[in-house]
Amino acid sequence: MEQSEINCNSQSQFSSYINGPVGTNERFPILDILRGIALAGICLANFPEFALYTFQKKEVVEAMPTAGIDHVIKYLQYLFIDGKFYSLFSILFGTGFSIILSKSLQKHTNGLAFFYRRMAVLTVIGFLHLMFIWSGDILVLYALLGMLLPLFRNMSNRKLLIAAGALILFPIVMDAVKVLSDNRFDPAAPAIRATQYFNLKNGITDDNFGVWLLHAESYSDVFKFLISGAFIRIQEFAEGNRIFKVLGLFILGLYIGRNRIYAHLADYKTLLKKIRLYGFAFGLPLSVFYAWNANGHPLGLVAYSVGYAVSVVPLSLAYMSAIGLWYLRRRELKLFKIVAASGRMALTNYIGQSVFGIFIFYGTGLGLGATMGLVYVEWIAAGVFTLQMICSYVWMRYMRFGPLEWIWRTLTYGKLLNIRQ
Numbered sequence: 494m495e496q497s498e499i500n501c502n503s504q505s506q507f508s509s510y511i512n513g514p515v516g517t518n519e520r521f522p523i524l525d526i527l528r529g530i531a532l533a534g535i536c537l538a539n540f541p542e543f544a545l546y547t548f549q550k551k552e553v554v555e556a557m558p559t560a561g562i563d564h565v566i567k568y569l570q571y572l573f574i575d576g577k578f579y580s581l582f583s584i585l586f587g588t589g590f591s592i593i594l595s596k597s598l599q600k601h602t603n604g605l606a607f608f609y610r611r612m613a614v615l616t617v618i619g620f621l622h623l624m625f626i627w628s629g630d631i632l633v634l635y636a637l638l639g640m641l642l643p644l645f646r647n648m649s650n651r652k653l654l655i656a657a658g659a660l661i662l663f664p665i666v667m668d669a670v671k672v673l674s675d676n677r678f679d680p681a682a683p684a685i686r687a688t689q690y691f692n693l694k695n696g697i698t699d700d701n702f703g704v705w706l707l708h709a710e711s712y713s714d715v716f717k718f719l720i721s722g723a724f725i726r727i728q729e730f731a732e733g734n735r736i737f738k739v740l741g742l743f744i745l746g747l748y749i750g751r752n753r754i755y756a757h758l759a760d761y762k763t764l765l766k767k768i769r770l771y772g773f774a775f776g777l778p779l780s781v782f783y784a785w786n787a788n789g790h791p792l793g794l795v796a797y798s799v800g801y802a803v804s805v806v807p808l809s810l811a812y813m814s815a816i817g818l819w820y821l822r823r824r825e826l827k828l829f830k831i832v833a834a835s836g837r838m839a840l841t842n843y844i845g846q847s848v849f850g851i852f853i854f855y856g857t858g859l860g861l862g863a864t865m866g867l868v869y870v871e872w873i874a875a876g877v878f879t880l881q882m883i884c885s886y887v888w889m890r891y892m893r894f895g896p897l898e899w900i901w902r903t904l905t906y907g908k909l910l911n912i913r914q
Contacts, residue, residue, distance in 0.1 A: 520837070521755045523820050526829050527813060528585050528836030533878050534578025536846050538570070540874035542629060543850030545862040548703035559866030566867045571784035576805035579631070581813055583739050587746020588755065590639045594646065595750070605643055611905040612640045618840070618901065627847040628722025632840075634730060638740050645744055653748045660741030661806055664734030668798040681731035687724040697721055707863045709856040734798075742806075758817050765814040772811025779804035834885040835878075838895030842881045849877045890914075 541547045546554070554560065593611060597604035619632025645653060671678050679685075692698070695717040697705055709715045730736065754761050783800035790797045820829060835842055853873065854862030888895065892912050894902060899912045 522824070522829065522833050523758060523817060524585065524588065524755050525833035525836035526820060527581065527816060528839045529832035529834070529882070530812075530816060530836075531578045531582040531585060532835060532839060532842050532846075532881075533832075534574050535582060535843070536874045536878045537871055538574050538578060539629060539846065540850060540870050540877070541570075541867060543627075543847075543862070544854045544865065544870040544873075545703055545707060546865075546867055546870055549863055550703065553703075553863075557866045559868050563867040566871060567788075568784055571787045572780050573808075575784075575787065576801060577809045577812060580738075580742055580805055580809035582631075583635070583742035584746040584749065584809070584813070586635050586639070587642070587743035588750040589746070590642050590743065591747040591750030594642060598646075607905075608643065609640060611901070612636045614901055614904045615639070618844075618897065622844055622847065623723055623726065624719060625716070626719075626844065627851065628719055628726050629847075630726065632843075634735060634739060638736065638743055641740060642743060642747055645747060650748060650752065653744055653751075657741045657744040657748065660737045660744065662802050663737045663741075665795065665798045665802060667734050667737070668794045672794055681728045684724045684728035684731060688721050688728060691717075691721040691724065695721065704863050706851075706855045707860060712857060715851070715855065715857060758821055762818070762821065765817050769811050769814040769818060772807045772809075772814060776804055776806075776808030776811050780808055831882050831886045834889040835882045837889055838885045838898060840901060841895035841897040842885065844897060845881060846877060853877075 554563070557563065590612075594604075594608050597608040597611075613636070615636040616633055619630050619634075619636055623630035623633055645656065648656065667680075692702075697718065701708070705718050706715060709718070749755065758765070779800065783797075783804040786792050786797050786800050823829070852858035854860070856862075885895070891914055893899075893914055894910075894912055899910065903910050
């Protein structure tokens with residue numbers, strides 16, 4: 494990005510926001526639209542896990558009637574979805590946190606304490622989600638890393654971009670060290686041992702792992718799996734170097750929030766076109782390589798890590814820029830208003846997808862998990878998000894916040910906020 498295209502003054506770039514929660518008249522629709530689209534991609538990415546398809550053995554997957562088309566769908570997932578929408582969601586969370594931080598510093602005597610209180614409430618919400626609903630939670634990591642953002646608030650724009658890029662690329666170094674040490678350096682080892690302990694204690698084995706939740710007859714059976722699942726999630730964060738990736742994306746979101754790019758899209762039109770062009774030009778071909786190498790890592794862990802870093806983030810930024818430019822041309826499009834409503838309820842809809850997933854696929858619900866091919870799973874995911882969009886659109890016509898957004902704000906402010914318009 495050219496220095497002339499941005500405002501270089503760091504601390505003064507944080508804008509003034511009114512005291513209290515953000516109201517309807519202060520929102521910027523493009524942020525809600527992007528959140529809604531990110532939620533759609535996350536739904537498509539997560540539902541194969543809810544459906545237990547991801548955990549089925551190769552012979553089970555190959556025996557499904559839809560095995561042929563499922564291979565195509567899985568490749569397309571790696572190509573267009575895997576990592577891209579989670580990266581978009583992370584950038585948007587970083588932008589949202591930067592807005593919360595700037596509001597806190599501008600309008601509260603002890604602004605940092607208020608900001609940390611809001612992050613602490615989100616941590617609790619995420620922990621409850623992780624331990625009692627779904628092991629794939631990302632909110633705890635988001636909230637804890639969000640607490641680090643104040644450390645970067647006085648950095649220049651140039652240093653922010655350097656820090657973001659370095660953190661996004663750092664997992665390559667971590668994986669290289671792991672390979673060169675012949676796996677003796679393994680940050681995930683403590684989580685792996687904890688998982689093994691709880692699996693042994695609860696009778697979860699390689700043979701029943703993929704169907705445990707399908708055969709669960711009560712919530713207590715589900716909870717046994719969730720205990721192990723929490724440590725598996727920590728293992729995934731460690732093995733995937735998620736801390737560095739997410740923090741890098743948050744800092745990128747902080748950069749966007751500081752410069753209020755979302756508020757002045759027309760002024761950044763040329764920049765958005767460049768990002769769209771280079772993001773697709775580099776991201777798409779590299780994502781072809783990433784999608785091929787993602788299944789089994791035939792070229793090794795380091796090649797996978799390189800492919801992820803150089804393909805996922807550029808393509809995610811290309812998506813963001815393309816949607817921003819589309820919005821500039823067709824801002825009155827009804828679809829934007831419907832998608833924006835789901836984005837305004839991002840927390841509610843994110844956790845709501847977990848509730849839908851366990852109800853549809855687990856044995857304590859409809860018990861459809863591990864029984865259908867990937868193509869059907871994705872159709873169900875698309876249906877769930879469509880229903881969420883419709884419900885969100887109706888809800889937000891009468892309410893100021895989504896249900897969980899209202900709880901988050903109420904606990905943060907320590908007073909009962911009015912939820913109705």
